Amino acid sequence: MRTRLVILGLALLLASCTAPVSAPPAPTYTVTYDANGAIAGTVPVDTGRYHAGEIATVLGNPGGLSRSGATFNGWDTTTLGDGTLYTQGQPLTLGSADIVLYAKWTTNPTYTVIYDGNSNTGGSVPVDSTSYEQSQTVTVLGNTGTLSRTGYAFVGWNTQSDGLGTTYPPGATFAMNNGATLFAKWAPVYTVTYSGNSNTGGSVPVDSNQYQQGATITVLANTGSLTRTGFVFVGWNTLSSGLGTTYQPSATFSMGSSAVTLYAKWAPIYTVTYSGNTSTGGTVPVDSTQYQQGATVTVRGNTGSLVKTGYTFDGWNTQANGSGTPYAANATFAMGSANVTLYAQWTLNTYTVTYNSNGATSGSVPVDGNAYSVLNPTVTVASNTGTLAKNNSLIGFDGWNTAADGSGTSYSGGQTFTIGSANVTLYAQWGTWTHLIPGGSYAVNGIFASGSIVLAATDSGLFQSSTGGSTWTTSYTTSTTGFPSNTVRNVIYGSSEMYVATPSGLGVSVNSGGTWATRTTSNGLANNNVFSVFRDNTTIYAGTLTGLSYSTNSGSSWTTLTALGSVKVNSVWASGSSIYAATDTGLYISTNSGANWSSAIQPATGYVNGVWVSGTHIYLAIGQASSGGVAISTDLTGSSWNVRKNSTGSNLGTDVITGIYVSGSKVYASTALGFAFSLDTGSTWYNTSLGTTTGVFVDGTTVYVPTSGSGLYVLK
Numbered sequence: 001m002r003t004r005l006v007i008l009g010l011a012l013l014l015a016s017c018t019a020p021v022s023a024p025p026a027p028t029y030t031v032t033y034d035a036n037g038a039i040a041g042t043v044p045v046d047t048g049r050y051h052a053g054e055i056a057t058v059l060g061n062p063g064g065l066s067r068s069g070a071t072f073n074g075w076d077t078t079t080l081g082d083g084t085l086y087t088q089g090q091p092l093t094l095g096s097a098d099i100v101l102y103a104k105w106t107t108n109p110t111y112t113v114i115y116d117g118n119s120n121t122g123g124s125v126p127v128d129s130t131s132y133e134q135s136q137t138v139t140v141l142g143n144t145g146t147l148s149r150t151g152y153a154f155v156g157w158n159t160q161s162d163g164l165g166t167t168y169p170p171g172a173t174f175a176m177n178n179g180a181t182l183f184a185k186w187a188p189v190y191t192v193t194y195s196g197n198s199n200t201g202g203s204v205p206v207d208s209n210q211y212q213q214g215a216t217i218t219v220l221a222n223t224g225s226l227t228r229t230g231f232v233f234v235g236w237n238t239l240s241s242g243l244g245t246t247y248q249p250s251a252t253f254s255m256g257s258s259a260v261t262l263y264a265k266w267a268p269i270y271t272v273t274y275s276g277n278t279s280t281g282g283t284v285p286v287d288s289t290q291y292q293q294g295a296t297v298t299v300r301g302n303t304g305s306l307v308k309t310g311y312t313f314d315g316w317n318t319q320a321n322g323s324g325t326p327y328a329a330n331a332t333f334a335m336g337s338a339n340v341t342l343y344a345q346w347t348l349n350t351y352t353v354t355y356n357s358n359g360a361t362s363g364s365v366p367v368d369g370n371a372y373s374v375l376n377p378t379v380t381v382a383s384n385t386g387t388l389a390k391n392n393s394l395i396g397f398d399g400w401n402t403a404a405d406g407s408g409t410s411y412s413g414g415q416t417f418t419i420g421s422a423n424v425t426l427y428a429q430w431g432t433w434t435h436l437i438p439g440g441s442y443a444v445n446g447i448f449a450s451g452s453i454v455l456a457a458t459d460s461g462l463f464q465s466s467t468g469g470s471t472w473t474t475s476y477t478t479s480t481t482g483f484p485s486n487t488v489r490n491v492i493y494g495s496s497e498m499y500v501a502t503p504s505g506l507g508v509s510v511n512s513g514g515t516w517a518t519r520t521t522s523n524g525l526a527n528n529n530v531f532s533v534f535r536d537n538t539t540i541y542a543g544t545l546t547g548l549s550y551s552t553n554s555g556s557s558w559t560t561l562t563a564l565g566s567v568k569v570n571s572v573w574a575s576g577s578s579i580y581a582a583t584d585t586g587l588y589i590s591t592n593s594g595a596n597w598s599s600a601i602q603p604a605t606g607y608v609n610g611v612w613v614s615g616t617h618i619y620l621a622i623g624q625a626s627s628g629g630v631a632i633s634t635d636l637t638g639s640s641w642n643v644r645k646n647s648t649g650s651n652l653g654t655d656v657i658t659g660i661y662v663s664g665s666k667v668y669a670s671t672a673l674g675f676a677f678s679l680d681t682g683s684t685w686y687n688t689s690l691g692t693t694t695g696v697f698v699d700g701t702t703v704y705v706p707t708s709g710s711g712l713y714v715l716k
Contacts, residue, residue, distance in 0.1 A: 029094045031056045036079055036103040038072075041065035043103070050094040058101065060088030069133070070105035078102060108133045111179035115141065118161050118183040123147035125184070132176035140182065142170030152186035153210055159183070187212050190259045194220065197240050197263040202226035204264070211255040219262065221249035231266035232290050239263065267292045270339045274300065277320050277343040282306035284344070291335040299342065301329030310374025310421075311346035318342065348373050351423045355382065358404050358427040360397075363388035365428070372419035381426065383413025392686040393430035394666065394677050394703060394715060406432030406716075431703075433688075437711040439463035439472045444706035446490040446501075449699040455498070456712060457488035462500055464513065468702075469714055474513065476500075482516035483507055490695075492535050497554055499540060501530040506542050508555035517555075524558030525549045526566075534572040541579070543569025548581055548594070561594035571610040571621075571659075578636070580618065582608035587620055589638060603631035603641035610660040610695075617681065621657040621669060628655040630669050632682045644682055652676045653687035659695035668696040668703060675705045675713070 028049035035043050042063030050056055061072050077083030081104045086092060092099065110131035117125050124145035132138055143154050159165030161183040168174065168182065189210035196204050203224035211217055222233050238244030240263045247253065247262065269290040276284050283304030291297055302313050318324030320343040327333065327342065351372045355365035364386030372379060384397045402408030404427045411417065411426065438444060438456035446457040454465040461477035476483050485502035492499050493512075500507035505520040505528045519542075520528045526547030534541045540551045542558065546566040549558040564581060571582040581588045584607045586600030602608075606624020613619070618633040622643075629645035629652060644650035656672035667678040670693035678685045690705060690713050697704040703715040 026051050027096070029096070030098045031092065031094070032098065032100045033059065033075065034079070034100055034102045035065055037105065038065040038067045038103060040067075052094060052096045054094050056092045056094060056099075058086040058088060058090045058092050061103070065103055067103075067105050069110070070107050073104045073106040075101035076104040081105070111176050113138055113176075113179075114181045115157070116161065116181055116183045117147050117149075118186065119149060120147045120184055120186075121150045134176055134178065136176045137173050138176055138180065140168040140170055140172045140174070143184075147184050149184075149186050151188060153189040153212055154184060155187045155212075156185045157182035158185040188257075190255055190257070192217055192255075193259065193261045194236070195240065195261055195263045196226050196228075197266065198228060199226045199264060199266075200229045213255055213257050215255045216252050217255055217260070219247040219249055219251045219253075222264070226264050228264075228266050230268060232269045232292060233264060234267045234292075235265045236262035237265040242266075268337075270335050270337070272297055272335075273339065273341045274316070275320070275341055275343045276306050276308075277346065278308060279306045279344055279346075280309045293335055293337050295335045296332050297335055297340070299327040299329060299331045299333070302344075306344055308344075308346045310349050310377075312349055314345045314347040316342035317345050348375065349421065351419050351421075353379050353419075354423065354425045355400070356404070356425050356427045357388055359390055359430065360388040360428055361391045377418045379417050379419055379424070381411040381413055381415045381417070384428075388428050390428075390430045391679070391684075394668075394679070396430070398429040398431060398701070398716075400426035401429050401432075402426065431701075431715045434469070434714045434716065435711060436469045436714060438465070438469070439475050442707075442709050442711050444694065444712050445488060445708075446695050447697040447704040447706050447712065448491045448493050449697055449702065449704055450493065451699070453493070454704070455491045455493055456706065457491040457500060459487050461486045462488045462491060462507075469712065476507075476513060476516065480516055482518055484516075484518040489531055490533050492533050492540075494535060499533045499535070499542075499555060501533045501542065503529050506530045506533065506555065510554050519551075519555055519558060523556070524551075524560065526560040532569060532571045534574060536574040536576070539574065541572040541574055543572050543581065548572065548579075550594070561590075563590075563595060564588055564597050570608065573611045573613050575613065578613075580611045580613060582611040582620065584608070587611060587618070587638060598638070601638045603633075603638075604629055604643045604645070606656075609658050612660045612662045614662040614664075617662075619660045619662050619667060619682070621660040623656045623658055623672070626655055628657055630657055630660065630667070630676075630682060630685075632667075642682075644678075644685060646687075651685045651687055653689065658693060661696040661698055663698050666698075668698060670694060670696050670705060 028051050031046045033043040044059035044062055065072055074085050074087040076085050079102045110133055113128045115125040126141040126144045147154055156167050156169040158167045163185045189212055192207045194204040205220040205223045226233055235246050235248045237246045242265050269292055272287045274284040285300035285303045306313055315326055315328045317326045322345050353368040357365050366382035366385045388397055399410055399412040401410045406429055441458035441460040443459035444456050448455045452466055452468045454469045456463045461475050463472045464474040465472045477486050484507045485504040488500045488502055490501040496512045498509040498513055505518040507516055508519055509516045526549045527544035529545035530542050532543035538552055540555055542549045545568050547560050548564050548569045549560045551558045567583040569581050569583055573580045577593045579590045579594050586602040587608050589598045604622045604627055606622045606628040608620050609623045610621035616635055618638055620631040622628040622631055626647055629643050631641045631643045634640040646652040646655050653676055654671045654673040657669050659670035661668040665681045667682045669676045672692050674688050674690040675693050676685050676687040691710045692708045694706045694708050705713045
């Protein structure tokens with residue numbers, strides 16, 4: 001291998017020694033451009049190759065090279081710019097080496113913006129640390145240091161301290177021109193102060209704004225509830241006297257060239273007070289409104305129901321004695337310049353007492369011409385000075401009552417009472433019916449009464465009242481030892497002795513009902529079925545189903561008057577040796593204590609249910625439809641009779657008469673339809689429908705009428 005390399009080298013040497021020789025080419029050189037720190041743009045490119053001594057033309061800056069803070073100023077042979085400077089188009093003679101041309105940069109001049117507080121009294125100026133080249137855009141800073149100046153408001157910046165240059169608000173821009181100083185621009189400001197202007201309470205509103213001249217001010221309201229005793233807030237005024245300009249809350253005005261004080265404007269106020277003016281009850285109305293002079297006042301009504309005993313409320317007056325201006329409720333008046341008191345006005349109530357005849361048929365009522373009031377309250381009741389009478393009255397004039405039916409308060413002549421709060425009418429009283437239910441029993445067969453003691457014979461036993469019939473506290477039935485039956489037909493009472501007629505014998509108590517014994521045929525009675533009982537002094541008569549018996553030893557033993565025979569004795573009347581027996585077959589009369597009897601007397605067809613003797617007349621209750629009635633004899637022997645029948649116009653209500661009672665000229669009859677009476681010994685009759693009545697008993701002026709199914713009626 002080594003041998004072969006040597007041979008190859010020799011061959012090459014031989015070849016070179018034999019080839020022809022030519023001259024070498026001349027060297028060439030380049031011109032290169034360097035940006036030399038440019039931050040933008042591109043360097044120009046010279047593509048030529050130059051021999052020594054040739055001339056190249058220097059290029060410009062077509063690629064827009066730029067460098068921050070500097071200006072392109074040609075090309076230099078050194079990076080520092082201290083070599084040979086070439087500008088665009090200049091010739092450049094090349095030497096024997098490549099040439100590099102460096103961009104020459106000339107530093108640009110810079111400027112600052114300075115901010116001046118321009119007599120500020122507080123805060124600090126903003127600082128702009130930027131260096132601006134000529135014509136560079138400057139953005140104006142805000143008042144970031146909160147500059148302030150007493151009495152002024154910051155309104156921007158100005159190129160002159162007197163504010164007559166160019167004004168820039170924060171954020172505005174301008175082109176730098178050789179530096180700038182911006183002076184704070186100040187505009188004078190004014191305040192709005194609120195004054196209570198002699199207020200006695202509350203606090204003034206506070207407006208913390210600073211207003212420039214011409215700024216719009218909105219007036220504040222009375223947010224602190226300012227008050228002043230005796231006055232009302234009516235707005236604000238520029239003068240404390242109220243003679244300046246008045247502003248209402250929320251009104252607006254333009255700020256002038258000086259501070260403003262707004263004074264509370266006060267208008268005097270007046271009140272309306274109501275006085276009861278000697279009222280005795282209720283409360284006065286309250287008007288809490290505060291009125292300015294000239295305001296309309298609406299008068300209150302008597303909302304608190306003021307009263308004064310004996311008087312009627314009659315509106316209001318500005319004087320307590322009524323001599324001022326009167327006002328009714330809802331009237332209006334204009335408030336003057338002083339507080340107003342309105343006094344309740346009272347009209348004296350006067351009342352009359354009127355007398356009413358209440359159905360009288362003759363006579364006249366008394367007349368009372370007095371006007372009664374709290375100043376004259378005592379009424380003296382008049383007597384029956386006009387001789388009032390009523391031709392159908394059982395009792396006659398019986399005083400006065402505040403109710404026509406007697407259910408009110410009763411007065412007799414000469415009594416006094418105090419007038420109330422209304423007119424009084426006093427009605428003449430002619431007797432009043434009261435309906436009673438003795439012991440709860442509606443079937444009442446007979447009555448005996450003496451004063452407040454009332455005995456009721458019923459189908460449920462014997463009941464006793466010690467209160468005139470208003471209450472029934474004692475009862476006698478078969479549960480009572482010795483009491484004969486629950487069906488009691490009649491009862492009499494006197495000298496502590498009680499006698500009751502029953503279907504099971506005669507009940508006798510000699511100690512006012514303390515103990516009882518039953519008397520029957522074993523004691524001498526004609527029959528155990530007893531229908532009637534009558535007392536003549538110490539002699540007791542018992543009418544039975546089959547005859548008449550009597551006792552002279554308080555009912556211990558009995559004797560039957562056999563001469564009468566076996567007849568049902570419905571009623572007995574006796575006086576001394578005269579005995580009258582009312583039976584189903586007629587009237588029997590004995591004038592010798594029952595030893596002998598008349599024949600049956602029948603003035604009218606029907607059962608003789610009752611007999612009564614008064615004066616020279618015998619009165620019979622005859623029960624027979626269409627043929628019964630009240631028979632009245634003209635003598636005590638029954639030889640002649642006048643029979644009063646409803647069917648012939650005697651106004652008894654019915655011809656079925658169940659009982660009879662006579663007192664003087666008054667004749668009382670119980671009937672199958674009610675109650676009839678006569679005030680003239682039986683000539684004229686009046687009737688009242690009370691249902692089927694079973695008898696009559698009269699105690700003084702009180703009439704008792706028992707019924708078979710409706711209890712007991714009492715006329716007082």
